[in-house]
Amino acid sequence: MTAAAATTGASTPHSDGDRLLDVRNMQTRFHVMDGVVPAVDGVSFTLDRGRTLGIVGESGSGKSVTALTIMRLLDIPPAEIGAGSEAWFDGRDLLALSESEMRKVRGKDIAMIFQEPLTSLNPVFTVGAQIAEQVQTHLHVRAREAWSRVVEMLRLVGIPSPERRAKQYPHELSGGMRQRVMIAMALSCEPKLLIADEPTTALDVTVQAQILELLKTIQQRTGSALIMITHDLGVIAETVDDVIVMYAGQVVEQGSVADVLLEPRMPYTMGLIESIPTVEKRGGRLSAISGVVPSPFHLPPACRFEPRCPYAWDTCRDRMPDLSVTRDAERHARCHLHVAGAASRLEAAVSQHRQNMRVGRQLTDSV
Amino acid sequence: MMKFVTRRVLQAIPVLLGVTVVVYAILLAAPGGPEAKFAQNPRITQAQKDSFRKAWGLDQPIPIQYGRWMGILNPSGEGLGVLIGPAGLPNFLPTPLSGATNGVLHGDFGYSIDSGEPVSNRIIRAALPTFILAGTALVLWIVVAIVLGVYAAIHRYSLFDQGATVFAYVGYAMPTFWLGIMLIFAFSGPGLNILPAGGMTETRISPPFGSPEYWVYFGSNTPQALGDIAKHLVLPVITLVVVNIAGDSRFVRASMLESLGQDYVRTARAKGLPARTVNFKHALRNALLPVVTNIGLEIPFLFTGAIVTETIFSWPGIGKLTIDATRDFDYPILMGVLLVTSVMVVLANLLADILYGVIDPRIKY
Amino acid sequence: MTSGATTGVPVPAEPAVRRRLRRRPPEPVRRALGQYVALVGYYLLIAVVLLLVTVLGVKGAADASARLVPFLLAAAGVVFVGRRVIPTRQRWALAVAVGSSLAVQLACYYILVQVVGGGATELDGNSAFFSVVLAAVGPILALPAMLNLLRARRWFNGERERQIRADEIGARPIADPLMGPARAATAALPAPTAAPTDRPVAAPSGTIEIGAIVPLPASAARDRSAAGPLLAVRDLRKHFPIHGGVLRRQIGTVYAVDGVTFDVMRGETFSLVGESGCGKTTLGRTVLQLTPPTSGRVVFDGYELEDVEPNDMRPLRRRMQIIFQDPFGSLNPRMPISDIIGEGLLSQGLTDRQARDKKVEDSLEIVGLRREYTRRYPHEFSGGQRQRIGVARALALSPDFIVADEPVSALDVSIQSQVLNLLYDLKRDLNLTYLFISHNLSVIQYFSDRVGVMYLGKLVEIGTVEQLYRNPRHPYTVALLSAIPEADPRRRRKRLILKGDLPSPAAPPAGCRFHTRCWLRERLGNPENCVTQEPEVRSLGDTGHQVACHWTEEISQTTVSEAAAESPAIVAAAVEDE
Numbered sequence A: 001m002t003a004a005a006a007t008t009g010a011s012t013p014h015s016d017g018d019r020l021l022d023v024r025n026m027q028t029r030f031h032v033m034d035g036v037v038p039a040v041d042g043v044s045f046t047l048d049r050g051r052t053l054g055i056v057g058e059s060g061s062g063k064s065v066t067a068l069t070i071m072r073l074l075d076i077p078p079a080e081i082g083a084g085s086e087a088w089f090d091g092r093d094l095l096a097l098s099e100s101e102m103r104k105v106r107g108k109d110i111a112m113i114f115q116e117p118l119t120s121l122n123p124v125f126t127v128g129a130q131i132a133e134q135v136q137t138h139l140h141v142r143a144r145e146a147w148s149r150v151v152e153m154l155r156l157v158g159i160p161s162p163e164r165r166a167k168q169y170p171h172e173l174s175g176g177m178r179q180r181v182m183i184a185m186a187l188s189c190e191p192k193l194l195i196a197d198e199p200t201t202a203l204d205v206t207v208q209a210q211i212l213e214l215l216k217t218i219q220q221r222t223g224s225a226l227i228m229i230t231h232d233l234g235v236i237a238e239t240v241d242d243v244i245v246m247y248a249g250q251v252v253e254q255g256s257v258a259d260v261l262l263e264p265r266m267p268y269t270m271g272l273i274e275s276i277p278t279v280e281k282r283g284g285r286l287s288a289i290s291g292v293v294p295s296p297f298h299l300p301p302a303c304r305f306e307p308r309c310p311y312a313w314d315t316c317r318d319r320m321p322d323l324s325v326t327r328d329a330e331r332h333a334r335c336h337l338h339v340a341g342a343a344s345r346l347e348a349a350v351s352q353h354r355q356n357m358r359v360g361r362q363l364t365d366s367v
Numbered sequence B: 001m002m003k004f005v006t007r008r009v010l011q012a013i014p015v016l017l018g019v020t021v022v023v024y025a026i027l028l029a030a031p032g033g034p035e036a037k038f039a040q041n042p043r044i045t046q047a048q049k050d051s052f053r054k055a056w057g058l059d060q061p062i063p064i065q066y067g068r069w070m071g072i073l074n075p076s077g078e079g080l081g082v083l084i085g086p087a088g089l090p091n092f093l094p095t096p097l098s099g100a101t102n103g104v105l106h107g108d109f110g111y112s113i114d115s116g117e118p119v120s121n122r123i124i125r126a127a128l129p130t131f132i133l134a135g136t137a138l139v140l141w142i143v144v145a146i147v148l149g150v151y152a153a154i155h156r157y158s159l160f161d162q163g164a165t166v167f168a169y170v171g172y173a174m175p176t177f178w179l180g181i182m183l184i185f186a187f188s189g190p191g192l193n194i195l196p197a198g199g200m201t202e203t204r205i206s207p208p209f210g211s212p213e214y215w216v217y218f219g220s221n222t223p224q225a226l227g228d229i230a231k232h233l234v235l236p237v238i239t240l241v242v243v244n245i246a247g248d249s250r251f252v253r254a255s256m257l258e259s260l261g262q263d264y265v266r267t268a269r270a271k272g273l274p275a276r277t278v279n280f281k282h283a284l285r286n287a288l289l290p291v292v293t294n295i296g297l298e299i300p301f302l303f304t305g306a307i308v309t310e311t312i313f314s315w316p317g318i319g320k321l322t323i324d325a326t327r328d329f330d331y332p333i334l335m336g337v338l339l340v341t342s343v344m345v346v347l348a349n350l351l352a353d354i355l356y357g358v359i360d361p362r363i364k365y
Numbered sequence C: 001m002t003s004g005a006t007t008g009v010p011v012p013a014e015p016a017v018r019r020r021l022r023r024r025p026p027e028p029v030r031r032a033l034g035q036y037v038a039l040v041g042y043y044l045l046i047a048v049v050l051l052l053v054t055v056l057g058v059k060g061a062a063d064a065s066a067r068l069v070p071f072l073l074a075a076a077g078v079v080f081v082g083r084r085v086i087p088t089r090q091r092w093a094l095a096v097a098v099g100s101s102l103a104v105q106l107a108c109y110y111i112l113v114q115v116v117g118g119g120a121t122e123l124d125g126n127s128a129f130f131s132v133v134l135a136a137v138g139p140i141l142a143l144p145a146m147l148n149l150l151r152a153r154r155w156f157n158g159e160r161e162r163q164i165r166a167d168e169i170g171a172r173p174i175a176d177p178l179m180g181p182a183r184a185a186t187a188a189l190p191a192p193t194a195a196p197t198d199r200p201v202a203a204p205s206g207t208i209e210i211g212a213i214v215p216l217p218a219s220a221a222r223d224r225s226a227a228g229p230l231l232a233v234r235d236l237r238k239h240f241p242i243h244g245g246v247l248r249r250q251i252g253t254v255y256a257v258d259g260v261t262f263d264v265m266r267g268e269t270f271s272l273v274g275e276s277g278c279g280k281t282t283l284g285r286t287v288l289q290l291t292p293p294t295s296g297r298v299v300f301d302g303y304e305l306e307d308v309e310p311n312d313m314r315p316l317r318r319r320m321q322i323i324f325q326d327p328f329g330s331l332n333p334r335m336p337i338s339d340i341i342g343e344g345l346l347s348q349g350l351t352d353r354q355a356r357d358k359k360v361e362d363s364l365e366i367v368g369l370r371r372e373y374t375r376r377y378p379h380e381f382s383g384g385q386r387q388r389i390g391v392a393r394a395l396a397l398s399p400d401f402i403v404a405d406e407p408v409s410a411l412d413v414s415i416q417s418q419v420l421n422l423l424y425d426l427k428r429d430l431n432l433t434y435l436f437i438s439h440n441l442s443v444i445q446y447f448s449d450r451v452g453v454m455y456l457g458k459l460v461e462i463g464t465v466e467q468l469y470r471n472p473r474h475p476y477t478v479a480l481l482s483a484i485p486e487a488d489p490r491r492r493r494k495r496l497i498l499k500g501d502l503p504s505p506a507a508p509p510a511g512c513r514f515h516t517r518c519w520l521r522e523r524l525g526n527p528e529n530c531v532t533q534e535p536e537v538r539s540l541g542d543t544g545h546q547v548a549c550h551w552t553e554e555i556s557q558t559t560v561s562e563a564a565a566e567s568p569a570i571v572a573a574a575v576e577d578e
């Protein structure tokens, strides 16, 4: 299978004992009224202990569904997890665990933070009670000890006078504070893996900076691994070591942050980076990716990016490209530009990308 | 909280006043009157009818009648003097100041035209059976609707859920009077005669409910008397609540489903909590918020529904009193019942709001 | 800005306006006018109902109509006359209006006493009852109308409103004695610098290019020399009351926009940036008079918007359009695209269906959608396409000024760049002026000419993009810029992170509103004037760069990097805590 190649092909500097999460050929479909949505289609990746991984992609590309499948939080039906899917976590396949075993993993070994801090907290319970509930479930401690843990966690995430705040309801806290509560809750049982699904999208830029800083610091301090899901390349660049780029349910590029963001090797990633407005592009048009994301019911038969790709040629319409190792090694891209015969096309694409990154007028030019 | 209650009560006063004005006007403007019962009696002369109307004050213009009933106007005053009470101060002031004793403002609901009894006595006598009926119905209604709805939501699309859906549609579509008659036919008809068809007590063994003799009997034979009432309650209660249960179990189901789809439920599951905790602690409490309001709004309909039900089952409650009074044009009784039920509607809504504030910390009064 | 801003297609020709502009009467008078209309309507309605009831033959109705209908008609007439004379602003008109209201009330009371007293009337019970009810309602409407007029008695000063000939609109300002000619109005406004700075702006040593005055880009300079600003906003305020308590009284005020002053030049993109809740949307809506301002002036192309009679706003409204933030919520899902876009045209008097459809199709084409889409409904479009429809709706009226309220915030990056390109092309080709609202600093930097930074309802810094992004002079701007996550991993740097959240706009901090979170104040050892004295907006030299901070001179490369280095790893979530 295509994705398996990616996993086995990836030579990591760590031994297998360091491997925390190994997702193989994960497929998640939704059966809805109009048909079947292949929300996640053969996604594979690995994550080592203490490392950070970013998942980036546009709305609907399957980022959240990937995380929710790992957490087994999707309702089945309408969701359906493909037969060959595996998610090895610490030596166990999460997708094969019984529900009661999985319950012991959730919140204890893997914790998750969601996008909307207001709706993700239950409005009718105090924030302290909501954290304490989790502590008591997993650590089997008495109410008083759980409460002192709550206060300790709230203090850790920078909430002033935590004793008082713990007794407040979510609506009495600001957006940034609610997200801190979510983080405190997620970290309360010292998970090995923290999944943050767009943790700062709903927040203001100054508060976002606080939360990102907090996540980074705490992640370093506790040594847990982190999966950061976002559509903001800036957030990715700030927080993670490695990144996977998703498009229409598939991983299209994979590698270290510096590699992927500075030298993208897949036309979609290139387009994504080019369309970020920056100083250099002032005074000119942005180079935008034309068209829209394909409907999940009418995916292009071969390369899913083909209708929007400026470099597409016949091969792209015939065969779906594999997620294969690029020539720079250490990185993977799902694109025919990397097959042996397309070297000149790749050259052209890369130089075009370099040029697009410089369009517009430099600030000083106008003076 | 006290402030909120005070405000709501103060707000209710003009509403209640307005309701009495409108209803009074409509009642009295309608053709016919208490003297209609003499219409077929050739021995009653027109003069006698007129003096009957005069005796009850029915010859006065509606505003005057209303003013007297309310206690704003002095029935024995002349000209603008009607506004002044016996003690020389405006009539609407409390009794110690104005000396007036007539009208609702001074606690006097008047006398039944039909029986000459004070209105308050008759209402109080009829209230207890209605409370027994409506109270039982209310408890049954809320418990069954919530259990049905929650269970159906958690096991969505199961056989149980589909059965509940069918029950809801059938129950909702059935007219109350038809259901009542069918129940009587089924359970106390010639075939399966296991439940009484009407009344509140077995007249052959116990004195009529509410009379002094009844309470003597009740004191000496408590278990037997209670069992008797319970047996009589079964059919009327079912008649009364089927529609409500049908509607509200759907409502609870929808509300529960919505709540189960919320982000905080996903958070609760992501925390590794057992399904029971997720469903009954996190989802249910939020799902009940709209249900409480809805039930608060529906309680008045329980009482209007009781009018029909009480008539079918000859239950000696407020509903039956209302029907009888309407037939006899017994204005004071009708107005008294109206005022009491309006007050109860206001109180029920207030209660629902307070309850809402108790379960939802975001609401501050 | 390229030269496109000034070359490009000429502004669409102004259609002939057939309206006259009148000044809007003050609030109490407007209310009284409405109440008079309601009163007349009420009397006429009752008369009609009575006659109807009489025709239907209800008992006692004939008697009641015979007595009441003449009275009702007379009352309606008296009130109507009162209403008609009010706009003359004559003193006698005030007397007539108040007098008519008074007369009607007294008549109503008279009926009331007659009927209740029972003596002088032979009406039977029921008719009497209904006459009481209707007689009681009259004064309820008439009394407040009278009080409103008395409150505004000064407005009746005998000066007739001068009406302006239609052809003066667009070409010339409203020639109102109070308003003065348009250009003069703008010129007479205090300059955007609220207060002349008596403190000379020194160039401290070791700064990031401080004092190195960045010259204006040539095109901007040219724009500015064109005839004055298109939009001038002076000390604009918009406060929202908060209601609560037992009697739903006002228990507080949200100072959503609190004293904002700026100019937008012709052909310029002026951007507003700030955190959620700082008042950007409110400011945009208030500028367009979609919500009436609490105080302050908005002068659009020489017209004092607040003084324009609402009916006469229409031709001006056409020239100012808004694009909303939410591409999903802002389009009525039950209307086809042709109606969504054509609605504005219809309200501007374009009743010819075919001409309207043509115009709708044209504007769809301009925004890059197919002409056939007019029959479709919003749900058939993607987010980016919907936002284009929003743009088309604004463009259909050929405006020259567009408020774009976060037009790309709800869109994905790849779609965002498409919409930004569209807005960019339109501006170039149609010579539009934008008031661009966003919280995304990268988008603003790419898209705008000048930027105003908002904090809690106030503008704390205004400058060109070059000035602001290279040489920020307000501590808040510095922190805001430092907080942008940078997509280029090479530019990773230590950030300056602010403490806490935005305080509530209902209880803004005293003195400088930023003092609760200000890193500069902390570094300077908490100087007192930050808390006691509200910093005024002052100009830095004559570069057009304005800032509202007492200590702006202390901002330098060193202070910034020191503050960044010292900021703790875990920043407190709140600052106001005990």
Ligand SMILES: Nc1ncnc2c1ncn2[C@@H]1O[C@H](COP(=O)(O)OP(=O)(O)OP(=O)(O)O)[C@@H](O)[C@H]1O
Binding pocket: A030, A031, A032, A037, A039, A057, A058, A059, A060, A061, A062, A063, A064, A065, A066, A078, A231, A296
């Ligand atoms: N419960 C569901 N039922 C049906 N389809 C679903 C469901 N959840 C997600 N999908 C579909 O799966 C696809 C992937 O969705 P997903 O939420 O993973 O996107 P995402 O990358 O997280 O996007 P966003 O940035 O908007 O959060 C989408 O096409 C979505 O419509």
Ligand SMILES: Nc1ncnc2c1ncn2[C@@H]1O[C@H](COP(=O)(O)OP(=O)(O)OP(=O)(O)O)[C@@H](O)[C@H]1O
Binding pocket: C240, C241, C254, C255, C256, C274, C275, C276, C277, C278, C279, C280, C281, C282, C283, C439, C505
């Ligand atoms: N109609 C209203 N009534 C009362 N308060 C209001 C009203 N409209 C806005 N506000 C308040 O005014 C303040 C400013 O709101 P505004 O919507 O202008 O902010 P904004 O800067 O546009 O924020 P965002 O980035 O979230 O859109 C907020 O505190 C808001 O709650």
Ligand code: SF4
Binding pocket: A266, A267, A268, A303, A304, A305, A306, A309, A310, A311, A312, A313, A316, A321, A334, A335, A336, A337
């Ligand atoms: S495979 Fe072809 S169409 Fe697909 S991204 Fe690569 S070049 Fe473009």
Ligand code: SF4
Binding pocket: C474, C475, C476, C512, C513, C514, C515, C516, C518, C519, C520, C521, C529, C530, C535, C548, C549, C550, C551, C552
């Ligand atoms: S005036 Fe004081 S508190 Fe305000 S921004 Fe300047 S230094 Fe900070």
Ligand SMILES: [Mg+2]
Binding pocket: A063, A064, A065, A197
């Ligand atoms: Mg998502």
Ligand SMILES: [Mg+2]
Binding pocket: C280, C281, C282
């Ligand atoms: Mg806004």
